[in-house]
Amino acid sequence: MMKTLSRTLLPLLLLGALPAGAAPAHDLYLFGAVNITGRVIGSRDVAKNGVYVRTAEGGFTHRGINYPAMLGGAFDPRDARVFHVAAICGVLTTADGGLTWRIGTSWDMTEPKAVAVDPNAPDMVYAALPDGLGVSTDRGHSWSRRENGLPARGKYTQVVTVDRTAAGRVFAGSETGIYLTEDAAQNWRRVFPVVDTVTDIRQSPHDPKHWLAVSQSAGALESRDGGLTWAPIAGITGRRALYSVAFDPTRAGRIAIASWSLGLLTSEDDGATWAFRNEGLPEKHQVWRTAVDPDNGRLYAAIDSGALFGSDDFGRTWQSLGMEDSRIQNLVFVPRARR
C-alpha cells in the first residue's frame, strides 16, 4: 500500500516545485520493474511491472500485463496505441495501447535488448538480439533474421537505432562495434570497432548528422557525418561502463550520459566539457538510464533500485519523482498527437 501511495501521491506533492505550463505534448512511457532486485525466474511478484505511463498529475500508472523483464519500447508513428517491446521472452506487440499483447517472435529469438521502428517505413521493426539482428516487415507480427555483413560470432547486439531521415538506415550497437545498414538490414557494415559492447546510440534532434554512442569500455563516441565515421569524445573515460546517452531536444548542445559507477554526466557545450551531476541523487547514484523531456527539457535519471529523479536545471538539483525501488530500463516520449 505504501508503495502505491508513494508512486502516485509523492509526485503530486512535488509537482508544485516543478515548472508549471501547458499540458505536455508528449506522453512518457517507462519500461521497467519495481522491487525486483532479488527476483529470480519463478519468484512471487510483489509489484506491478512492465509498462508505466505518466499520469496527468505527474505520477505513473501501470498499464497492461505484469511483466518484470521489459527493456524498452518503440512506437508506431501512425498510431501510438501500436508499440513493440523488447522483453525477455521476445518482442511483444500491442495494438491497443498495452492492454493486450502478442509475442511476434518465436523460440529462435529471445532476450531482445532493444527494438526500433523505422519512422519512414513504420511497418519495419528492428530488434537487437543477443545473437544478431531481427527484422519484422509486418508491424511485429512475424520476424526473420537479417545479418548479412555481421560476423558469425561477435554479433551480440545491445541497441538498434533508426535514422529518422532515411528509410532503412539503421545502426546496431554490438559487442564488436557499431554496424550500419542503408538497405533495411539487407547488408551491414562495421563503421566503428570496439572490444566490449556498445550500449546506446542516439541521433541528435537538432542535427540529424550528429550521433552519439556510449559503450562499456570505449567511452563515449561521436559522429558528425551521419554515422559514417566515429571518434571518442575527449574527457569521457573508457574505464567505466556507460549505459545510456541523451540529447536535450529543447536546447542544442546539452547532452547527458548515464553510468552505473560514475553516475550522471552532462555537457552544455556540445561535449566540449563535462560535469558530474550527482549532487542530490542518492549516495549510490547508479544511473541505469537517462532521458530529456522534449516538452520542457527536464533531465531524468533512473537510479537502479532507487527511484526516478528529475531535474529542471539539467542536473544541478534533483527531485524524486517516485518509482522507488525500481529498475527503469527505458524512458520513451511519445507525441500525444499520435494517440
Next chain:
Amino acid sequence: MKKLITPFLLLAALVSAQPSFTGPMPAPPADLRPDTLRRAYQARVDETLDWYLHAIDPAGPLTREQALVKLVRGQDAAAVSRRILELLAEPQSGDMFWMFPWTAIAFTGRDQLSPEARAAIRDAWRTYFPMRGDTENHWVMYYASLFLMTELYPDDPGETWFNGKSSEENHAEAKGFLLHWMDLATTIGQGEFNPTHYIGEYAIPMLYLAAWAEDPAMRQRGRMMLDLLMAELADNSLHGVLRGPNARTDDTSVLERWNALATYFSWTMYGHTPPPSGYGGWGIYFAIAAHHYEPPPLFHLIATDREFDREQHDHKRSRRRWRYSDVEMMPVYKTGYIRRDYAVGSYQGGVTDPIQAHVWDVTWHEDDPRGVHNTMFSVHPHASARVLQMYFTEYPDWMIDLLASQGKPSYGVPDKILGCSPYEQVFQDLDTVIALYAIAPGENFQRVNGFFSRNLRDVTEDASGWIFARGGNTYLAYRPLAPYTWDELLGYRQLPRGNSGYVWERFRPEGPVDRILVSPHANNGTIVQAASADEFESFESFQAAMRALPLEFTLEPRPAVKFTTLRGKKVAFTYGEAPVVNGQAVDYARWKLFEGPHLNAELGSRKITISHGRQHRVLDFNTVTISDYVTP
C-alpha cells in the same frame, strides 16, 4: 530453484516424518523381476503422495500440491474445485514454475473438476503472462507445458492465450523448440548435464509429455528423453548419490552429495538410497504422474551393480555463450569412473556455466550418506563480470552482487568451492585427477581452494608433499603443487530479505567443520589419487605406494606434471596442451556422444544404446522408437 523449495521444506517441518527419509538405509532390490520392481516403484510413489495427504490440515485450505494429490487419488473433487477457484482468484506468479503445476492439475482434473474450475484454469492461461526465462530448463518447462495445454485446447484463438498466439501457433512453436532441444541432446549432448537439482526441471516435463501428449511421436519422445535422463542418472550415481562433474549444482549439494533433488529420482526409480527432505520439493510433481512411467529392469542393474569398475566418456556442451567467445557452445569432454567404494568424475575445465558448475571430484561411498560431506576436489574461485556477460545479457557492473541477492551467495567470495574457471584445466585417467591452474594476473582471487571434508579420517600431511586421508572405505591422496595454509569453511546463513533481495551472513557451523586448503599461487595444481582400502593391507601401505610413484612437476613458466598413476599409467599433462598417456596424446576430437559399458552413441547419431551385460535398450530418435533386445 532452492528458494522455490522453501515452501516444501516448511511443509516438511510441519508434518510427520517421511518414512524413507528418516528410516534406515534401504537395501538395493534383490529381486529384479519386472513385477517386483514395479510394485516397489509404485510403493515409493505412493509414499510421496501419502505424505502430502497426511499433511493436510483439516481446518486449513489445501495447498496447490495437496489439491493435485487429491485429484490423483480421486478424492473430494468438489472441494478441490472450490479450492482451485480460490487459488486462481489470487494474483499469479511463478513463470514456467507456474505452468507445469497447472498443466498437471488441468490434465489430472479434466474429468473430475467442476466446469467452473476448469474454466478458471483455462482462463488463467490468458490472464497470467509467465516469463519464458533464460535457461534451457526454463524453456523445457515452458514449452512442454504450452505443448500440452494447446493440445488440451486445440482450437482456441490468440486472444485466449497470454501471448496472443493461437493454439495452433503455440503448439507449432512449442514443438519446434522441444524437437530442437532433443536434437541437441542426442547429437552433441545435454547442456545442463548431470544437474543435482535441475534434473527435475527436465524429468517432470518429459514425464508429462510421456503421460499426456496427444501427439504419439511427442509422447514417445518424452518417454525416450526420460529414459535417457534416468539411465544417465543410474550410470552417474554411486549407490544413488549423483556425484560430479555437474553442469549445475549448489553450495549444499556440492558437499553433501546425497542432499539433492537428484536423490529423489534415484530413490523413486531404484530405491537404493533415501529420498531427501520433502521429497526434494518438486518431487511431488513427478510422483503425481509417475504411474505413466517406470524404469526398465535394465536401468536398475546399471544403478545398483557396482561389482565391476567402469569408465564412461560422454560428450556434453556448455551453456550458450552470447558474446565474447568464438564458439556458441563449448564442447565438454566428460569422464566418469565408478567403483564399488568411490567414483571419480571430471571434465576438461574451462567455463561451461558461469555460476554453478562443478568440474571434478572424488566422491566416496558412505553406508549412510545423509549429512556426510563425502567428496574431495579443488577449484579456482573465479568471479568475473565479463565471463558472466558471456552467458547473460546483462550490464557488467552489478552482476556479481546481483547473484548473491538472487540466492547464489558464494559467487564472488574468495573461499568459494562451487564453480568453474577459465584458468583450470583437468585431466582424469581412471581414479587419478590432475588439475592445473594458471590464473591470469589481475584476476580477483589468485588462489586455489582444495576441499577437505569434516568427514575425512586420518588426514596426514606427509613429508613427501602428499596429504593422505580416508573417506568411507576409500583411501585418498591429495598433492598440492604449491605451498598452502588451512582455513575453516564457513557456511552461508540467509538473513531476512531487504529491498535488495537475499542477504547472507557467513557463520561457523557447530561441530566439526570442513576445511579449505588455500594455496595462494597463480600457477598451481592438484593431483588426487583414489583407491579402495581393500586393495592394500593398510592405510600405511597405501601411503607407501603413493610415495613410491614417480612424480615430476614444475609451475613455471606454466604448470606441468609427469606422473605415474597408481594404475601404472604414465601421464604427462602441461597446462595448455593435450594430456599424454603412455606416450599417446589424448584426442578429444574422437570423443563420442557416449562411450562406455552402459551408454554408447556416436556423435550426431540421435541413437543411444543403453546396456548392462546382455540386455540392451536402443533409443533411436531418428525413428522415434525404443527397442529392447538381449544378446545371446
